[in-house]
Amino acid sequence: MRTASDPAIPQDAAPAPRRILTYRRLVFLAWFLTLDLIMFGAFVRLTDSGLGCPDWPGCYGHFSPLGASESIQQALQAMPYGPVSAFQAWIEMIHRYAGAFLGLLIIAFTVLAWRLRRQLSHSPALSTAILGLVCLQGAFGAWTVTHRLMPLVVTTHLVLGMSLLAAMTWLAAREKAHDPVPAPLASGRRWMALGLAVLFLQLALGGWVSTNYAALACMDFPTCHGAWVPAMDFQGGFTLLRGLGKQTSGDLISQDALTAIHWTHRNFALVVLALLGGLAWRWRRVPGLRGPARLLLALLALQLATGLTTIFFQWPLLIAVMHNGGAAGLVLVSVTLLWRLAQAGKPPSCKRPPGRLE
Template sequence: MTNLKPVIDNKAVARYKRWAAWTLVTLYLLILVGGIVRATGAGMGCPDWPKCFGSWVPPTDVSQLPENYKEIYGAKLKGEIEFNPVKTWIEYVNRLFGVFTGGWIFLTLLASVPFLKSDRKSIFFLSLSAFLLVAFQGWLGSKVVSTELHPVMITLHMILAIVIVFVLLFAYAKVSYIDRIRLEKVKEADRRKLNTWVVGAILIATVQVIIGTQVREGIDIVAASLGYGGRGRWVEEVGMAYWVHRSFSILVLLSVLGLGNGIKKLTGERGVMNRLVHVMWGLLAAEIVTGIILGYWAVPAVLQPVHLTLAIIILSIQFVLFLFLNANRIFEKRNTGIPAAS
């Protein structure tokens, strides 16, 4: 095997990998926190942005607000605003965690600066793209508030979160590739067979997440109509979106099982890809269980954010598997100067 010599200081590479890994963890936690906001109906807990009820630190009691606060914020958002300290602080914590995540992404951007002095400039530009996308995500979050949780804005907000995760995963995989922690190389014939599976699985999972977002939006509407006392009827009142989401889960199951079986045959029960398949299958089992409970046990709020976060992690694993399967083409051809391992 030809010895690979990193073109950049090993400490800089290790620092980037460490900070990028922590950034990815905070992104998944932010998705979980965002799910909690949706599950608790706290999306309008702060009716303005970036402040909350006109203050950087939100009130804890209605007495801290002006008597006509409903007129002030209701007129702004074209709807009546009812102060609820629990929902207000859930949304506020969500915003703080968003800032915290943005800080980690900025650190990752700083860690990528040394790559500008090497022939791996793309790692810096990937990190810069993630940073700019997070800034845009913050602006999009303000539009979600100003449009009173408009369904299209919420869906765009979720899709952008997935894109940011994919960009950082790509950058992390690329750094790992040049850091001699090689992605498993796959023969061209095997790659072609499995590439269709992995691309199909990613597309199916993405569509399922989007449909799930539509179901969540439908539940919000039903909840506003029936109230929390009618929680047991929420699912049946959502209508077609829920049944499409439930039926589409069969395609998700088949695509994940097919992809996993193909990779296990390829790896012979060895290697990182094989371990990722086991993790993916375990998460899928948990996803199915939470979905069943949500559908038949009156949509317990505690499981809604878990269900969403599991879906995003499964989608992320599928993307990483795509990178593994296409490592020769994605990394070696673009990273000239690094000899291929024999």
């Protein structure tokens, strides 16, 4: 009787299915952690903890805030109302630890993707690109600290995080079976790609609102300062190369500039609602699309509710984090729909045990 060690049998034939299962588990774990990190990153930003440790990668030169307690106390005495406390330092460092762990997970499944490139039904190119993207995201995380929360750097960090989630969702979607999508709907992927591009533009605008602390620039709705088109300074609001809360001249950013930032994000949301909502409504009963399409409708409603709630209740932390999480959910579902539309008319490429699919 021959065994797996017999030269006539490929050495990696027996363990290949186990390694593929390990690869898929690592992919889904990294995807889940990416989503968690985006929400936790919003918590870091909204609790003003981005400079809880003003150096990088450590905290006041130490591996953790435990060794930096004396330095934190000195900083707190020097800036009693600044972004300095042991609590904020821990929030910032936990975010960094989780980001480092995500990087290790991505390295692990990228190595497996290359080793299993003959057994898997797709190229390891996307896994490799994700590894490069997470390295770039880590660099912007460091620059967020060293550039003292410069709005352009922080907004780019946010958009890169959403891009990483989009790439991870595409990678995970390839490993999950779903009902086949009718071939005539293949043309819908162009509309979904447009919807995803519009969504990312809105995410960038939302990040610009958050990093410039313009969420409460308009306290009424649907008008802003009692007018449909209030006084606004678009040049001051959308000048990219400037410090936090400042104009290029060094003066404080004006209320009209903050109003322009808020008003643009608020009104562009109508474009996103119309486009993504229309597509989701059209596909809500289509086999293979109905699950994510209905979830997209629910998330759009959630985003509208949390966006309005932040105005009426003056930016409560929980609702603000939920609003950021809803944005991540929109990316996740939109990419899932785009993937499935790209597979319209094709046989399933990923086999799973029989069961209920969506």
